[in-house]
Amino acid sequence: MSAPPPHQQEQSYDTLMFLLVMPRPDRAGAVVPLLHRHGPCAKSPSTDKPSSFAEALHRSRVRADYIMSRALRGRGTTTIMEGKVSIPAHLGTSVDSQEYVVTLGLGTPAVEQVLLMDTGSDLSWVQCAPCNSTDCYPQKDPLFDPRKSSTYAPIPCGSDVCKSLQSNHLGNGCSMNDNGTQSQCGYRVQYGGGLKTRGVYSNEALTLAPGEVVKDFHFGCAYKQRGADDKTDGLLGLGGAPQSLPVQTSALYGGSFSYCLPPVSSGTGFLALGAPSNTSGFSFTPMTDFMDDGTSYLVKLTGISVGGKQLRIPRKVFEGGLIVDCGNIISHLPSTPYAKLRSAFRAAMAAYPLIPSDDDDTCYNFTGYSDVTVPKVALTFTGGVTVDLDVPNGVLLDGCLAFTESGSDGYVGFLGNVQMRTLEMLYDARGGGLGFRAGAC
Ligand SMILES: *[C@@H]1O[C@H](CO)[C@@H](O)[C@H](O)[C@H]1NC(C)=O
Ligand SMILES: *[C@@H]1O[C@H](CO)[C@@H](O)[C@H](O)[C@H]1NC(C)=O
Ligand SMILES: *[C@@H]1O[C@H](CO)[C@@H](O)[C@H](O)[C@H]1NC(C)=O
Numbered sequence: 373m374s375a376p377p378p379h380q381q382e383q384s385y386d387t388l389m390f391l392l393v394m395p396r397p398d399r400a401g402a403v404v405p406l407l408h409r410h411g412p413c414a415k416s417p418s419t420d421k422p423s424s425f426a427e428a429l430h431r432s433r434v435r436a437d438y439i440m441s442r443a444l445r446g447r448g449t450t451t452i453m454e455g456k457v458s459i460p461a462h463l464g465t466s467v468d469s470q471e472y473v474v475t476l477g478l479g480t481p482a483v484e485q486v487l488l489m490d491t492g493s494d495l496s497w498v499q500c501a502p503c504n505s506t507d508c509y510p511q512k513d514p515l516f517d518p519r520k521s522s523t524y525a526p527i528p529c530g531s532d533v534c535k536s537l538q539s540n541h542l543g544n545g546c547s548m549n550d551n552g553t554q555s556q557c558g559y560r561v562q563y564g565g566g567l568k569t570r571g572v573y574s575n576e577a578l579t580l581a582p583g584e585v586v587k588d589f590h591f592g593c594a595y596k597q598r599g600a601d602d603k604t605d606g607l608l609g610l611g612g613a614p615q616s617l618p619v620q621t622s623a624l625y626g627g628s629f630s631y632c633l634p635p636v637s638s639g640t641g642f643l644a645l646g647a648p649s650n651t652s653g654f655s656f657t658p659m660t661d662f663m664d665d666g667t668s669y670l671v672k673l674t675g676i677s678v679g680g681k682q683l684r685i686p687r688k689v690f691e692g693g694l695i696v697d698c699g700n701i702i703s704h705l706p707s708t709p710y711a712k713l714r715s716a717f718r719a720a721m722a723a724y725p726l727i728p729s730d731d732d733d734t735c736y737n738f739t740g741y742s743d744v745t746v747p748k749v750a751l752t753f754t755g756g757v758t759v760d761l762d763v764p765n766g767v768l769l770d771g772c773l774a775f776t777e778s779g780s781d782g783y784v785g786f787l788g789n790v791q792m793r794t795l796e797m798l799y800d801a802r803g804g805g806l807g808f809r810a811g812a813c
């Protein structure tokens with residue numbers, strides 16, 4: 373029998389994934405398994421192909437642009453909006469680039485929902501019934517039906533929870549009852565690249581793991597979406613604002629959370645709420661809030677090494693910091709560090725043929741090589757915390773160096789999810805900053 377064409381192979385990824393408990397004796401909080409969007413265990417994988425590097429790069433740049441513009445909203449300045457945005461025409465309308473999903477239970481009885489995980493936004497949402505094919509995009513699972521849940525309730529319009537949406541630019545006003553009174557709290561989110569969602573901000577029971585139920589989790593019952601290119605049921609917001617899952621559950625889990633992104637798409641990582649009781653395995657670097665936007669997490673890079681050799685890069689070019697963004701695929705560095713990293717990497721990889729490209733991509737043709745030796749790349753953060761990226765999965769994506777240029781020196785960059793692979797990334801709400809632990813998944 374001949375091999376099925378690639379498209380059909382993608383569809384065979386469609387295996388069921390159930391809510392699992394991953395025993396973590398070191399932690400009081402909840403742990404849920406985390407899957408790559410295109411992995412064989414993702415319950416609602418997109419049937420499209422895993423993204424090529426060009427598409428990943430495009431999505432990543434659109435995403436970076438969005439996070440920047442949101443942080444700058446209302447500041448009356450666009451002076452630092454000089455990030456490189458080149459959008460190849462052959463790519464379709466791409467939206468956001470969140471790449472990892474978790475499966476959670478929503479409602480009573482709990483219904484499994486596959487959600488994209490995003491540290492770059494706060495409000496979580498799922499598409500809700502009734503919703504027709506004009507207003508809701510096609511998803512793999514049946515729509516979540518609040519009428520079938522005994523714990524569902526829309527959030528009242530005049531409540532503080534509803535008012536809090538306005539301050540995070542998520543509010544959409546209140547809907548009217550048939551009798552003309554105001555009742556339900558509307559939310560609205562617009563992501564980079566055109567994905568929009570709006571609906572009713574609601575209360576519901578959220579099951580993180582069997583027996584681990586968050587009562588009154590605030591989320592959006594989504595009734596009108598545009599521009600989605602995923603088949604997932606919705607999104608899980610992990611940003612720093614009050615609407616995010618870790619902040620909402622801070623009374624239960626302390627507000628800290630961590631995750632480990634699996635190195636290959638067939639692997640399983642985890643998302644954990646609550647900090648481990650013993651953090652001796654972690655190295656911490658200070659973390660701040662990007663431009664006080666309340667949502668994005670910022671750390672500072674101080675150096676890069678390739679193959680064990682420190683690159684000579686003046687510290688001040690890193691001044692803009694790096695936004696830690698698990699929804700962004702590729703890391704973005706200011707121009708000097710990017711150029712130095714690229715040339716050192718190319719020198720170390722001189723044995724392999726580079727694929728010619730109009731862009732300044734660094735992509736290799738490994739056809740015919742049974743063994744490829746990729747140099748170690750390490751990032752050093754404030755406090756002298758040096759993190760060895762996974763080799764090769766934390767460095768290469770589809771045979772390409774998974775870094776791009778964010779803009780001129782001093783410009784803010786992004787730490788993308790390729791570089792986070794296999795590391796446990798601990799967002800410590802107790803003021804410890806961002807912790808890295810190697811070899812966690
Ligand atoms: C879908 O529902 C919306 C709102 O209920 C309505 O305006 C629209 O006409 C419907 N579209 C179709 C194709 O039924
Ligand atoms: C208006 O309708 C809502 C929902 O149907 C109901 O809860 C509320 O009591 C009504 N208000 C008045 C003044 O009739
Ligand atoms: C924390 O874990 C490390 C090894 O992982 C161990 O050496 C240390 O004793 C532990 N500390 C506490 C307080 O349990």
Ligand SMILES: *[C@@H]1O[C@H](CO)[C@@H](O)[C@H](O)[C@H]1NC(C)=O
Binds near residue numbers: 727740
């Ligand atoms: C990669 O190399 C193989 C063998 O040398 C060649 O046949 C193929 O065309 C190359 N592919 C690209 C994209 O350059």
